[in-house]
Amino acid sequence: TGQIMDIPIGPGLLGHVLDALGNPINGKSPIEAIECCRASLKVPGILPCRSVNQPMMTGLKPIDALVAIGCDQHELIIGNCQTGKTVTINTILNQKHWNNGRDEEKKLYCIYVAVGQKCSTVAQLFKILF
Structure with a gap:
């Protein structure tokens, strides 16, 4: 499609099994996502992460x-x-x-x-x- 892949995020994902493209594959209803996020983002380094x-x-x-x-x-x-x-x-x-x-x-x-x-x-x- 020429578009960068977005995946749904939010509490609506709980209880779902997704394929590599973010599509539900467990037979449940479609995902009610609060928002979408790019599937390929640069991961932040260790310093911005909170300590345990x-x-x-x-x-x-x-x-x-x-x-x-x-x-x-x-x-x-x-x-x-x-x-x-x-x-x-x-x-x-x-x-x-x-x-x-x-x-x-x-x-x-x-x-x-x-x-x-x-x-x-x-x-x-x-x-x-x-």
Whole structure:
């Protein structure tokens, strides 16, 4: 089309599974986006990022003590097979019961990006989450 790709952003994305172009692929209604954002933006450097002031507790002491995954931040978790990456998915899955509640202060919204994952793996995760 000759246009730069925009993707929808906002709370309307919660509960959706998107393809690489930002289209919903989980059979739910179209995304009600508050706004759109360019898909290809320069990522800010480390200095503008806020420091971790509210940790996201995974329940695993080595990760909580050494990695310090913080709320409102992003974390790249990469590694070979059998190196513990599943912990991230389990943490997201464990948040489901808190996010179904009414107490907004206890809610923790996680965004999982499955780059290079097998379709069957993503489908299995989707089945558990929804």
